[in-house]
Amino acid sequence: LKENSGIIGHVGDSRIYKIENNSISQLTEDHTKVNEMLREGILTPQEAENYPNKSVLARALGVIEKVKIDIIKDIALKAGQSFILCSDGLAKVSKEEILDIVKVNTIDAACNKLINLANERGGKDNVSVQIVTIENDKQKHVNIEEQKTVPISNPFVEKKKSSKKWFVRHY
Numbered sequence: 497l498k499e500n501s502g503i504i505g506h507v508g509d510s511r512i513y514k515i516e517n518n519s520i521s522q523l524t525e526d527h528t529k530v531n532e533m534l535r536e537g538i539l540t541p542q543e544a545e546n547y548p549n550k551s552v553l554a555r556a557l558g559v560i561e562k563v564k565i566d567i568i569k570d571i572a573l574k575a576g577q578s579f580i581l582c583s584d585g586l587a588k589v590s591k592e593e594i595l596d597i598v599k600v601n602t603i604d605a606a607c608n609k610l611i612n613l614a615n616e617r618g619g620k621d622n623v624s625v626q627i628v629t630i631e632n633d634k635q636k637h638v639n640i641e642e643q644k645t646v647p648i649s650n651p652f653v654e655k656k657k658s659s660k661k662w663f664v665r666h667y
Contacts, residue, residue: 502571515578520595527555575632585623
């Protein structure tokens, strides 16, 4: 995250969703064999849903020396957006269910409910969820200690003066 934009480097089958204006979109693409066959028209969506070994990765870190990484640049950051970063263990929860849970719960409660729902549905993989919300400094000031809020101008981001200060809340 840098000033008013973000960038994603992605490989594998963990996902990032963006929630904005009561809608959700998946920003990353799963790098699985079944998803490749779906994109190439070898499988229909129905066939892909029931395909055996559908979670076999086509691209992943640590398998080969060099791997192609998808880069998504210039993601506009706006107050009110939420980004859901999750491992493939959340795959048993639809993006519509993610939206419904995130929009009516606190960040902490939403993370817990999403993880519990995935586990209740028989998730056999680990499940991790992080929710990042974007706020600007014109909204109420967030206490960094109590709310676990980190300003974007952190040690990992180049510091520049800007007329807008963005805050990221994550749990």
